């Protein structure tokens with residue numbers, strides 16, 4: 001089978017190789033750097049005894065699992081440390097398909113492209129269901145797409161790419177529907193620290209054996225390169241996830257886990273608030289400039305991304321590459337995220353130059 005590689009790397013590479021000054025707003029790589037406590041832990045690591053350079057426990061450093069469990073109000077046995085949220089999503093999806101409970105996965109459109117890729121890799125069939133116009137959950141659409149073939153429903157809140165933060169009551173209703181169809185719900189909460197209205201509620205609030213929550217530190221600690229994530233699995237699925245993680249990875253890297261643990265314990269509590277405020281300012285600056293340019297755009301309730309639409313300029317890869325060449329602004333084609341935002345281009349606000357980017361866009365399109 002040929003697996004389709006998500007287009008992120010293709011567009012990132014195009015932007016990196018382009019001539020001239022390119023404002024890179026392609027992927028969600030935070031530009032603000034990790035907390036000081038994480039850097040200090042990493043420096044200290046080099047001087048640790050030789051056992052710090054050996055295999056960690058397969059499911060993660062015990063202290064890290066316990067810290068996460070305490071913060072998230074779950075039992076440490078439910079927590080499996082993974083190679084990023086990406087691996088936690090993979091483990092959760094694999095669990096859904098190995099239960100002989102159907103082979104369809106309900107994914108919401110617009111969709112983070114790694115979800116359909118992983119579903120297909122695991123032999124499942126993606127069933128794409130549109131969201132509301134504002135990116136919110138369309139409960140009727142999900143309920144009517146569900147059947148006994150449904151093995152999995154994947155939710156992502158705050159959402160990439162729409163910026164929607166899902167209504168907690170709708171998330172609960174999806175989990176209840178999944179229970180009726182013997183399906184698992186995976187709630188990917190990797191952007192949960194970037195909730196601007198304070199309305200995000202974790203799916204952990206819904207007590208259900210059918211609900212798996214995935215999360216990680218790539219965004220909240222600005223360390224996408226460290227690859228530390230985790231899944232919170234209901235008791236009956238945790239051992240299967242642990243075993244698959246062990247067979248695929250042996251374990252997640254020890255220095256990254258150590259650094260995250262020390263960051264969680266020792267960082268300035270103002271770090272995350274500052275990151276949220278920085279992002280809110282960027283959203284305001286970028287969307288104000290788009291407004292002045294007469295473009296259509298989204299105002300995210302959470303996460304890092306703004307979708308923008310320019311009249312007569314659909315969000316294809318060719319058009320995105322043209323923008324890189326003509327004005328030095330790099331986004332992601334909307335057609336990467338399913339079928340409902342093909343007219344749009346997604347911009348990741350991970351550069352201090354968002355206003356300049358919007359001005360370049362305004363000049364190009366007005």
Ligand SMILES: Cc1ncc(COP(=O)(O)O)c(C=O)c1O
Pocket residue numbers: 028083084085086087112156160188190215216217218224227228229
């Ligand atoms: C919705 C979503 N889930 C998961 C990930 C991957 O997270 P991690 O770096 O923790 O694997 C991303 C990264 O952009 C994302 O947008």
